[in-house]
Amino acid sequence: MQENASHKPEEVEQFLESTLESVDAAEELAVGMAQRAGLDEDELMKVGMAIRESMVNAVVHGNRYNANKKVRFSVSTDTERLVVQVGDEGEGFDFNSIPDPLAPENLMRTSGRGIFLIRSFMDDFQMRHLENGGTEVTLVKNLVSK
């Protein structure tokens, strides 16, 4: 990871359609900001994937491709961290119900790896229930080695 002392803080917030095109757009936007913040190629790949998985969860599982529901997507960078938030307007789910994809009985499942990959690729990951019933996730990547 390269420390980019000249990096100018950035912040973007968007309300995106519940489509796969929004997933691509969000990933591209965030990776661009992460690149300007000084993350190397390996870290950019990880950040991109984590954001993609978060957006897919919001679009597919949260909003269920509902054209009347939006995904709130925000990215901010300062000298120390890149912070991404993804919020949907779905019905929410039990955070304790997420199966462990590494458990032997789950290893050959065809889905269920998204949140695991997000946790693997980011330095911090939090989920919370929104007042409207939806889910918001916060992903953090440190820009300076700690």
Next chain:
Amino acid sequence: MSVKLTTRQVGDVTVVDVAGRITLGEGSATVRDAMRDMVSKSQKKILLNLGEVSYIDSSGIGELVSGFTTVTNSGGALKLLNLNKRVKDLLQITKLYTVFDVHDDEASAIRSFN
């Protein structure tokens, strides 16, 4: 471009050269359809050459797992060839690297089916 599949026969092994992005949507669906087509044609020996895969997400991983299970359950074998760092890292993180038979050389991969 999403994903492009090119199929060729090397003896009784079906080699599928995969190029592009295996992500949720068109990419993963194309891979899924190709797998089902090969199984329906009773192709038992399938080698997926992933050397030109630029991106794969968890849905793409899911399609590889689904294909592996389907081919195996039909009495066949599905193997992987030319994993780049991204795909290899993902399979290792998800503990799937040891599930698949992974090769770096096509000739040896073909021989391994026998």
